[in-house]
Amino acid sequence: MRKFGIAPLRSENFPEWYQQVIKEADLAENSDVRGCMVIKPWGYAIWENMQRILDGMFKKTGHQNAYFPLFIPLKYLESEATHVEGFAKECAVVTHTRLQADDQGKLIPASPLEEPLIVRPTSETIIGESFSRWVHSYRDLPILINQWANVVRWEMRTRLFLRTSEFLWQEGHTAHETRAEAEAETEKMLECYREFAESYMAMPVLCGKKTEMERFPGAVKTLCIEAMMQDRKSLQAGTSHFLGQNFAQSSNIQFMGRNGENQYAWTSSWGVSTRLIGGLIMTHSDDDGLILPPRLAPQHVVILPIIHHEKDESTVQEYCAQIRAQVEKTCYNDRPIGIHIDGRDLNGGVKKWEWIKKGVPLIVEIGPRDREKNSVSILCRYTMEKYTISIEEFIQNLEQELAQIQSGMLERARAFREQNTKQITSKEEFAEFFENQGGYAATFFEENRPLEEAMKEQFSVTIRCILADDTDKNPMGVCAFTGKPTSQKVVWSKSY
Amino acid sequence: MRKFGIAPLRSENFPEWYQQVIKEADLAENSDVRGCMVIKPWGYAIWENMQRILDGMFKKTGHQNAYFPLFIPLKYLESEATHVEGFAKECAVVTHTRLQADDQGKLIPASPLEEPLIVRPTSETIIGESFSRWVHSYRDLPILINQWANVVRWEMRTRLFLRTSEFLWQEGHTAHETRAEAEAETEKMLECYREFAESYMAMPVLCGKKTEMERFPGAVKTLCIEAMMQDRKSLQAGTSHFLGQNFAQSSNIQFMGRNGENQYAWTSSWGVSTRLIGGLIMTHSDDDGLILPPRLAPQHVVILPIIHHEKDESTVQEYCAQIRAQVEKTCYNDRPIGIHIDGRDLNGGVKKWEWIKKGVPLIVEIGPRDREKNSVSILCRYTMEKYTISIEEFIQNLEQELAQIQSGMLERARAFREQNTKQITSKEEFAEFFENQGGYAATFFEENRPLEEAMKEQFSVTIRCILADDTDKNPMGVCAFTGKPTSQKVVWSKSY
Numbered sequence: 001m002r003k004f005g006i007a008p009l010r011s012e013n014f015p016e017w018y019q020q021v022i023k024e025a026d027l028a029e030n031s032d033v034r035g036c037m038v039i040k041p042w043g044y045a046i047w048e049n050m051q052r053i054l055d056g057m058f059k060k061t062g063h064q065n066a067y068f069p070l071f072i073p074l075k076y077l078e079s080e081a082t083h084v085e086g087f088a089k090e091c092a093v094v095t096h097t098r099l100q101a102d103d104q105g106k107l108i109p110a111s112p113l114e115e116p117l118i119v120r121p122t123s124e125t126i127i128g129e130s131f132s133r134w135v136h137s138y139r140d141l142p143i144l145i146n147q148w149a150n151v152v153r154w155e156m157r158t159r160l161f162l163r164t165s166e167f168l169w170q171e172g173h174t175a176h177e178t179r180a181e182a183e184a185e186t187e188k189m190l191e192c193y194r195e196f197a198e199s200y201m202a203m204p205v206l207c208g209k210k211t212e213m214e215r216f217p218g219a220v221k222t223l224c225i226e227a228m229m230q231d232r233k234s235l236q237a238g239t240s241h242f243l244g245q246n247f248a249q250s251s252n253i254q255f256m257g258r259n260g261e262n263q264y265a266w267t268s269s270w271g272v273s274t275r276l277i278g279g280l281i282m283t284h285s286d287d288d289g290l291i292l293p294p295r296l297a298p299q300h301v302v303i304l305p306i307i308h309h310e311k312d313e314s315t316v317q318e319y320c321a322q323i324r325a326q327v328e329k330t331c332y333n334d335r336p337i338g339i340h341i342d343g344r345d346l347n348g349g350v351k352k353w354e355w356i357k358k359g360v361p362l363i364v365e366i367g368p369r370d371r372e373k374n375s376v377s378i379l380c381r382y383t384m385e386k387y388t389i390s391i392e393e394f395i396q397n398l399e400q401e402l403a404q405i406q407s408g409m410l411e412r413a414r415a416f417r418e419q420n421t422k423q424i425t426s427k428e429e430f431a432e433f434f435e436n437q438g439g440y441a442a443t444f445f446e447e448n449r450p451l452e453e454a455m456k457e458q459f460s461v462t463i464r465c466i467l468a469d470d471t472d473k474n475p476m477g478v479c480a481f482t483g484k485p486t487s488q489k490v491v492w493s494k495s496y
Numbered sequence: 497m498r499k500f501g502i503a504p505l506r507s508e509n510f511p512e513w514y515q516q517v518i519k520e521a522d523l524a525e526n527s528d529v530r531g532c533m534v535i536k537p538w539g540y541a542i543w544e545n546m547q548r549i550l551d552g553m554f555k556k557t558g559h560q561n562a563y564f565p566l567f568i569p570l571k572y573l574e575s576e577a578t579h580v581e582g583f584a585k586e587c588a589v590v591t592h593t594r595l596q597a598d599d600q601g602k603l604i605p606a607s608p609l610e611e612p613l614i615v616r617p618t619s620e621t622i623i624g625e626s627f628s629r630w631v632h633s634y635r636d637l638p639i640l641i642n643q644w645a646n647v648v649r650w651e652m653r654t655r656l657f658l659r660t661s662e663f664l665w666q667e668g669h670t671a672h673e674t675r676a677e678a679e680a681e682t683e684k685m686l687e688c689y690r691e692f693a694e695s696y697m698a699m700p701v702l703c704g705k706k707t708e709m710e711r712f713p714g715a716v717k718t719l720c721i722e723a724m725m726q727d728r729k730s731l732q733a734g735t736s737h738f739l740g741q742n743f744a745q746s747s748n749i750q751f752m753g754r755n756g757e758n759q760y761a762w763t764s765s766w767g768v769s770t771r772l773i774g775g776l777i778m779t780h781s782d783d784d785g786l787i788l789p790p791r792l793a794p795q796h797v798v799i800l801p802i803i804h805h806e807k808d809e810s811t812v813q814e815y816c817a818q819i820r821a822q823v824e825k826t827c828y829n830d831r832p833i834g835i836h837i838d839g840r841d842l843n844g845g846v847k848k849w850e851w852i853k854k855g856v857p858l859i860v861e862i863g864p865r866d867r868e869k870n871s872v873s874i875l876c877r878y879t880m881e882k883y884t885i886s887i888e889e890f891i892q893n894l895e896q897e898l899a900q901i902q903s904g905m906l907e908r909a910r911a912f913r914e915q916n917t918k919q920i921t922s923k924e925e926f927a928e929f930f931e932n933q934g935g936y937a938a939t940f941f942e943e944n945r946p947l948e949e950a951m952k953e954q955f956s957v958t959i960r961c962i963l964a965d966d967t968d969k970n971p972m973g974v975c976a977f978t979g980k981p982t983s984q985k986v987v988w989s990k991s992y
Contacts, residue, residue, distance in 0.1 A: 031626070032572075033613065036565035038626050041641070044562050066540050069532035070615075070646055070662050071588070074595070074603055076528075084603070088595040092567070093605040094615065096589040097650040099570070099580075107570055107580070109589040109612050116605050117529065119566075119590065119615070130527070130534050145537070150566055150646065154593040166566050 005288035005357045014231040019160065021281055024357040025290040028160050028277075035158040035165030039274070042358060043161075045298035046277055047168065051148065053200055053295075054170060054272070057192050063144040063172060068127050070150075071117035076125035079250035083124065086217025090154040092119040092165075119152040124218065124243070124269055127173045128251025135175060135265060137256045142185070143175045151273075161278035162235075162496050169273030175253055175265040179244070182266035183221075186242040189270040190223040193238035201276065202293040202409035203227045203283045204417055205237060206440075206491060208465025213452050216269075220244035226464040226491070228417040229282035232439040234464045234495040237279050240270035278496075283413050284382075290359030291382050293409050294402040299338040301327060301398075302355045306348050306367035317343075319371045323364075326395050332402045356381060361405050364394075382409055421491075425480050430492075434459040438494060442467075444477035445490040451481055455492065463490045501784035501853045510727040515656065517777055520853040521786040524656050524773075531654040531661030535770070538854060541794035542773055543664065547644065549696055549791075550666060550768070553688050559640040559668060564623050566646075567613035572621035575746035579620065582713025586650040588615040588661075615648040620714065620739070620765055623669045624747025631671060631761060633752045638681070639671045647769075657774035658731075658992050665769035671749055671761040675740075678762035679717075682738040685766040686719040689734035697772065698789040698905035699723050699779045700913055701733060702936075702987060704961025709948050712765075716740035722960040722987070724913040725778035728935040730960045730991040733775050736766035774992075779909050780878075786855030787878050789905050790898040795834040797823060797894075798851045802844055802863035813839070815867045819860075822891050828898045852877060857901050860890075878905055917987075921976050926988075930955040934990060938963075940973035941986040947977055951988065959986045 006024060010017045022028055027043030039047065055065070071094060077084045094117040096109035120126065131143060152166050172189060176182040190207060197205045205225035215222045219241040226234045248254070248264040257263045284291040294300055303323065305316045320341050327339045342351050348365070355363050356379070363379040370376055370388075377388045382405050389397075420439030424430050433441050438461075445463070456462055467489045475487045502520060506513045518524055523539030535543065551561070567590060573580045590613040592605035616622065627639060648662050668685060672678040686703060693701045701721035711718045715737040722730045744750070744760040753759045780787040790796055799819065801812045816837050823835045838847050844861070851859050852875070859875040866872055866884075873884045878901050885893075916935030920926050929937050934957075941959070952958050963985045971983045 029626075029629075031565045031622070033565045033567045033569060033622075036567060038565065039563040041560035041562050045560070047563075048561065064537035064541070065544065066537050067535040067543075067664065069527045069529045069534065070648065071529045071532060073529060077595075078603060084595075088603065091593065091595060092590045092613075093592040093595065094588045095591045095605055096612075097587065099573075099584040099587060099589065099614075107574060107584065109591055116592075117588070118595070126527070126529075130525075133525075152566065168563065 005353060009287045010230060015159075017287075018278075018282060021285045021289055021357075022160050025359060027281075027290070030160065033165075035155055037160050037164050037166075039168075042298065043277060046280070046292070046296055047274060049296045049298065050196075050200075050276060051170075054192075054196055055146075055148075057196065058146045058170075058172065061144075061188060061192065063146045063174075065148065066145050067147060067149070068123055068130060070120055072120050072123075072126045074116055074118060076129060076251075077118060080125065080218050080247060083218035083247075083250075087121045087153070090156075091121050092152045092154055093117070094119065120149070121151055121153045122269075122271075123147065123149070123151075123171055123173065124247050124267075125251060128247050128253060128267070131173075131175050131265070131267075132251050132253045135253055135255045138177045138258055141175060141177045141255065141265065142181065144172075144185075145174065146170055146172045159278075161274055161281070164274075167274050169271050171269060171271040174268045175248070176267070177255070177257070177265070179266050182244075182268050183242050186221070186223055186240045186268045186270070189268070190225065190238070190240040193225050193240065193270075193272060196272075197225055197227065197237055197276075197279075198410060200293065200295045201280055201283070202295075202406055202413060203237070203279055204410060204414040206465055207468045208491070209468065210239075210465060211447055211449075211452060211463050211490075213449055214462060216241045218243065218246050220246065223468075224465055226495075227279055227283060228420060228440060228493070229279070229496070230285075230416065231282070232420050232437065232493070234440070234491075234493040235275070235279045235282065236464070236495065237276060238270070238272040241268060243267045243269060284409055285359070288384065289357030291409070292359035292361060294361045294406045295333050297338070297359070297361055299340045299360055300332060300402060301337065301339040301362045301364060302360045303339065303341045303364045303366060304348060304351055304355075305341065305343060306365055308367075312368040315371055316366060316368055320366055323366070323376070323391065323395075327398065330395065330398055332399050337398060337402070352379070361402060380405065425478075427481055430480060431459070434461055434494075440464075441492040443480035443490060443492065444486050445488055446479040446482060446484045446486040447488065448482070461492045461494050464493055464495060466490050501849060505783045506726060511655075513783075514774075514778060517781045517785055517853075518656050521855060523777075523786070526656065529661075531651055533656050533660050533662075535664075538794065539773060542776070542788070542792055543770060545792045545794065546692075546696075546772060547666075550688075550692055551642075551644075553692065554642045554666075554668065557640075557684060557688065559642045559670075561644065562641050563643060563645070564619055564626060566616055568616050568619075568622045570612055570614060572625060572747075573614060576621065576714050576743060579714035579743075579746075583617045583649070586652075587617050588648045588650055589613070590615065616645070617647055617649045618765075618767075619643065619645070619647075619667055620669065620743050620763075621747060624743050624749060624763070627669070627671050627761070627763075628748045628750070631749055631751045634673045634754055637671060637673045637751065637761065638677060640668075640681075641670065642666055642668045655774075657770055657777070660770075663770050665767050667765060667767040670764045671744070672763070673751070673753070673761070675762050678740075678764050679738050682717070682719055682736045682764045682766070685764070686721065686734070686736040689721050689736065689766075689768060692768075693721055693723065693733055693772075693775075694906060696789065696791045697776055697779070698791075698902055698909060699733070699775055700906060700910040702961055703964045704987070705964065706735075706961060707943055707945075707948060707959050707986070709945055710958060712737045714739065714742050716742065719964075720961055722991075723775055723779060724916060724936060724989075725775070725992070726781075726912065727778070728916050728933065728989070730936070730987075730989040731771070731775045731778065732960070732991065733772060734766070734768040737764060739763045739765060780905055781855070784880065785853030787905070788855035788857060790857045790902050791829050793834070793855070793857055795836045795856055796828060796898060797833065797835040797858045797860060798856045799835065799837045799860045799862055800844060800847055800851075801837065801839060802861055804863075808864040811867055812862060812864055816862055819862070819872070819887065819891075823894065826891065826894055828895045833894060833898070848875070857898060876901065921974075923977055926976060927955070930957055930990075936960075937988040939976035939986060939988065940982050941984055942975040942978060942980045942982040943984065944978070957988045957990050960989055960991060962986050
C-alpha cells in the first residue's frame with residue numbers, strides 16, 4: 001500500500017485526520033490563549049479570497065461596509081431577553097481598564113469599570129443602537145450594512161476553524177420599512193451564501209429554515225445553508241435571520257411611516273465566518289491532505305524546477321520563468337492565474353509533498369528533458385493523476401482545466417452527499433439509519449419540539465433544516481414519527 | 497460674506513471645526529461605549545481604499561497577512577519590562593467568561609479566569625510567541641508578516657479617528673537573521689508609509705527618527721512620518737520600529753545560525769491606523785467640509801440631475817446615464833473611475849451641499865440645457881471653481897483632471913508646511929516662534945532629555961523627529977540651546 005500524506009487516514013480517525021490536514025497544510029495552529037487560534041499565511045490567504053468574493057457580492061446587492069465597537073455595554077444585551085440567554089453563558093467580560101503592580105510586583109487588574117463590557121459575540125444590539133439614531137423616517141430605509149470583524153464566544157470545547165473562542169466573520173445587519181422587505185432580504189442573502197458555497201467553495205449545500213429549537217437567539221426565523229462533511233456529519237455553514245421587530249423594539253429603531261405614524265423597523269442579520277475554511281477542508285481533503293477549489297486557491301499552479309546537475313540550472317530556470325510569464329497573462333475566474341516557482345534549495349520530493357498537502361490545484365515539475373521536448377509534467381491535485389503535455393497545450397488549456405477541476409470537485413462532493421442521504425418514512429428505518437453509518441435522513445415531519453429533543457437524546461441528531469423547496473411532485477406526505485399528514489420535509493443528521 | 501458649509505470656521509475653533517467636518521461628511525460618530533467610535537459607510541470606504549493600497553504595497557515587498565489572537569495573557573506583556581510600562585496604564589482587562597443573574601436578576605460577571613487577559617494594545621508579544629515556534633534555523637528567516645486588526649488602548653481623552661479606545665490598524669511584524677536586515681526592513685517600511693502618505697493621501701510628511709523620550713516602549717529605534725495639520729500641529733501618521741533583540745529575548749525567538757550556534761533573531765514592527773483618516777481631514781478640509789484626494793475618494797464624480805419640469809425628466813436621466821456609462825469605461829490610477837448619479841428626490845441645493853461636505857472631487861450638475869448644448873457644469877471641490885465644458889472634453893480630460901487635483905492638493909499642503917516651518921538657531925527665536933503662532937521649528941540639536949522635557953513643560957512642544965536626511969550643504973551646525981557643534985537636525989512642534 002502506498003504511503004499517504006496524512007496520518008491517520010480519514011477512515012481511521014476523522015477528527016485527528018482533520019487536525020493533521022490543517023497542520024500539514026500550514027493553515028492555522030492553536031495559540032497559548034485558550035480557544036484562540038493563529039491563522040497562518042496559507043490559511044489567511046484562503047480567507048482573503050473568501051472575503052474578496054463575498055464582499056463583492058454584498059456590494060453588488062447594495063450593501064455598504066461599516067464598523068461598530070468591539071465592546072457591548074451589559075445593558076444592551078439585557079434588553080433582548082432570548083438573545084442574552086443565548087450568549088450570557090459564553091462571553092468575555094471586560095471589568096478593568098488598567099494594570100498595576102501589587103506588593104510583590106505582580107500585575108493585577110485595576111480601575112474597575114462601573115458597568116462591565118462584553119466583547120461582542122455578535123453585534124445586533126450595538127448596531128441596533130446606531131440604527132436607532134440613523135432612522136427617522138421611512139425615507140431613511142432600508143439601511144443595508146455589513147461589517148467584517150472578530151467576535152468572541154467563550155466556547156468550552158474548541159476545534160481549529162470550526163469552533164474557536166475568537167473567530168473572524170462578516171455580519172450583515174439591515175433595517176426595513178416592511179416585514180415583506182426584511183423577509184426578502186433574509187432570503188436574498190441566503191441565496192448569496194448558497195451561490196458562494198456551491199460556485200466558489202465547490203461545496204453543495206441544502207437551503208432551509210431552522211426549527212424553533214435551533215433558531216438564533218432572538219430571531220423570528222433562521223435560514224441556513226448546511227453542508228455534508230466526509231464523515232457524513234452536517235456543518236451549518238451560514239445563517240440568515242429574519243428578526244421581525246424584536247431587536248427594533250429592544251434597540252428602539254422607530255421611524256415615521258408613510259401613514260404619518262411612528263412604527264418599529266423590521267430587521268435582518270446574516271453571517272458566515274472562518275468556519276467556512278473548516279467546511280472547505282472537510283468537504284474536499286483526502287488522505288494526502290488539503291485540496292483547494294481553484295476559485296479559492298491562493299496559487300493555482302506551483303512549478304518545481306528539477307535540477308540534478310549544475311549545468312542544467314540556468315536552462316531549467318529560464319524555461320520556468322518563461323512559463324510563468326505566459327501563465328501570468330492568462331486569466332481564470334476574472335483574475336490572473338496565480339503561479340509560483342518554488343526555487344528553494346530542498347529535495348524535490350519534499351517540496352512536491354508540501355504542495356500536495358497544501359492543496360494547490362496543479363503542480364508542475366520541470367526538468368532539463370521537459371525543456372528539450374517543450375513539455376511539462378503535471379500532477380493534478382484533485383485526482384492525483386499525472387500527465388505530460390506540450391507547453392502550448394498546457395497554457396492553452398489552463399483556464400479550462402481549472403474550470404473542470406472546480407466543477408469536478410462540486411460534482412464529487414454532491415455525489416457523496418447523494419450517496420449518504422436517505423428518504424426515511426418510519427421510526428424503525430430512522431433508528432437503523434443512525435445506528436449504522438448515518439448521513440442525511442430526509443423525512444416528512446410535523447414540527448414537534450419534544451420529539452426533536454428525544455431524537456437528539458437518543459441518536460445525537462438534530463433537524464438541520466426544514467427544506468426550502470422540495471421538487472417532489474407530490475408535496476404531501478406523512479410524518480415519519482407520528483403518521484400525521486404534512487407537507488413539511490426536514491433533514492436530520494449529526495452535526496458540528 | 498458667503499455662508500460656509502461648516503460652522504465654526506477653522507480659524508474660529510479648529511477642534512470643533514474638525515468634529516463638524518466629520519459629522520457633516522458622515523464619516524463617523526461617537527458610540528455609547530466610552531471612547532469607541534462607529535465608522536460610518538463613507539468613512540469606512542476611505543479606510544477600505546487605504547487598506548487596499550497599503551496591502552498591495554506590503555505584498556509587493558514580500559509580506560504575507562496572518563491573524564493572531566485578540567487576547568494576550570498577562571505573563572506575555574510582563575516579559576518585556578519597558579513594553580508593559582508603556583501599555584499597562586491603559587488597557588482593557590478581561591477577567592470573566594460568563595454572565596449570571598444575581599438575586600435581583602441583574603447580570604453580573606461569573607466564571608473568573610485564573611489569569612486575566614489583556615485585549616491587545618499591539619501584538620509584539622503574542623506574535624513573538626508564534627515566531628518562537630516557527631523559527632528553528634536561519635533558513636526559516638526572514639519572517640515577514642502583516643496583520644489587519646482592531647486594537648484597544650483605554651485612552652482618557654478621545655477624539656474621533658485621532659485617539660479612540662478601539663481603533664483599526666495594520667501591524668507588520670518581521671524577524672530577521674541579522675541586525676542589518678532588520679534595520680533595512682524598518683527603513684523600507686517607513687519609505688512605504690512616506691510613499692503612501694504623499695502619493696495617495698497627498699499629505700507631505702517629514703521622515704525621521706524619534707528621540708529616546710518619544711520612542712515606542714521596547715524599541716531600540718523608532719522611525720516615523722510626521723505631517724503638519726492646518727492648525728500647524730504635527731500628527732504622527734505612521735511608525736516603524738527596529739526592536740533589536742529585545743522582543744526576541746522576551747519571546748525567546750532563537751534560531752540555529754550559519755555558524756551552528758543558537759542566537760536571537762532581530763525583529764521589527766510597523767503600523768498605521770484609522771488615525772490616517774484624521775490626518776487626511778486636517779490636512780485638506782476647508783470651511784466647506786471634507787476634500788478627498790482622488791486616489792482615496794470612494795467616488796470621483798457625482799452627477800446631480802437638475803429637473804425642474806416633469807417633461808425634462810427622461811431626457812436628463814438618459815443623458816446622465818449615458819455620461820455615467822462613458823465615464824465608467826475610463827480609468828484613473830489603474831481603477832475604473834467611480835461615478836454616482838444622485839437621483840434622490842431632494843432639493844438640488846441640498847444635495848449639492850451634501851456632496852461638497854463629503855469631499856467628492858468633482859460634482860457635475862446636469863439640466864435640460866446641458867443636454868441641448870452637449871455640455872456639463874462642473875464644480876471642482878478642491879478649488880470650489882465652477883466651469884462648463886463640452887461633454888467630449890469632460891470625458892477626455894477626466895483622468896488628467898483627477899491627476900491634477902491629486903498633485904495640486906499635495907502641493908498646496910506642502911506650501912502650507914513650508915510657510916509654517918522656520919529654521920531656528922537660538923533659544924530666544926525658539927521662544928518667540930512658539931509664543932506666537934508656531935509650526936515646525938527646525939533646529940540643530942544635541943540629544944538631551946532634560947532639555948526636551950523642559951521645552952515640553954514650557955511650550956508644550958516635543959521633538960517630532962530627528963530628520964532622516966538634510967539636504968543642507970553644510971551638515972554641521974551648533975545646537976540652538978547649548979551651542980554645542982552637532983550634525984543632528986530636529987523638528988519641534990506641538991502635536992496630536
